[in-house]
Amino acid sequence: MAKPLAVVLASGGMDSCVSVAMAREEFDLALLHLNYGQRTESRELRSFNDLAGFYRVERSMVISLEHLVRIGGSSLTDASIAVTPADLRNAGIPSSYVPFRNANMLSIAVSWAEVLGAEAIVIGAVEEDSSGYPDCRREFYEAFNAVIKAGTKPTTSITIRTPVIGMSKEEIVRRGMALGAPFHLTWSCYKRGDVACGECDSCALRLRGFQRAGFDDPIPYLVRPAYADR
């Protein structure tokens, strides 16, 4: 029997890569990549395409949300706002927060899922490591599920799955390694597209995860600080 279909949001980073690896155990996949004008978009898109190729996914779509650049308000999309250096103990909202980004992404995913007849939307949000982003928390996804129920056809049933939301980066690395996830194809750096900087929030969280899990991160870094003891 055919598996049910899921739309998986895939950025090209390690969390969505492992989410894809987990989702394919249960679902046929349709991969969705959203370009929202982030500095490293072209590198992330390459990772997305590599991931789709690695898993031989037949349905994939790349959609541009360039209006989020025009709206502004984030260091990820606005070159005039500095990328905050990594401070993994800081509980505030990072400068890389893109206002309401995940709702924009989920809305598109739901539109596509409703047309495809998909049952699930999978997103690799991580609550612990991204606690500064309000739209990475469980309560946000629970609230969004209620919006999907209220805002789609009565015959439509789509729920959001967040397979890695409760995991630490260390656990995500371990799970991905166990599933043979292609970490070597992924990209996480917020700052550079050629060689990962090793020092932005995203690099620091990733490197710390690999270090704590006891694996070498297979991608190259400009500098590779030790974060595991922080």
Next chain:
Amino acid sequence: MAKPLAVVLASGGMDSCVSVAMAREEFDLALLHLNYGQRTESRELRSFNDLAGFYRVERSMVISLEHLVRIGGSSLTDASIAVTPADLRNAGIPSSYVPFRNANMLSIAVSWAEVLGAEAIVIGAVEEDSSGYPDCRREFYEAFNAVIKAGTKPTTSITIRTPVIGMSKEEIVRRGMALGAPFHLTWSCYKRGDVACGECDSCALRLRGFQRAGFDDPIPYLVRPAYADR
């Protein structure tokens, strides 16, 4: 003292026109128009710009959601799906339903509102006349308010206002007439961009509203059936 700011979604139709007229009593306005590849987009955009000019609105933004065309699934955006003829007694989902369209629109409005520091988002959804669209119902907007609360910064407070949601088209006409709303600048037809067809769902609802309210609709129609007794 300056009024608080609201982002108002304005399609160029009569419901959003009257919503703008109502919102400006309480708020300074930022007008947002979303192009989602509907057949009559260029005509609607003209109405939007005319409306912004009429009310001398200083902040306006036009954003393209052309991915909704690529995703498909609606007669509004997919030329291969026929526009259902008007049947005002039919409670089903019309062919013009764009999957999860209003969630896509609201997500953008929230992103912009958070950057601008706006307190409200105003949308001219009408529950009664649009009961076939799941994302025009009160419960959808209530659920979306919970998503906004969960998915924005703790210091952000934005709520959705739906000033005409409980009104009939007849009441919307009366209210708009009382406020001097520029109905002559608006466009509602789903089918044509030169002269309103008079026969699609949207034209039928509009004409019936004007007829019941006892006013002449100031825009030209190809045919102008009597709907008031249906």
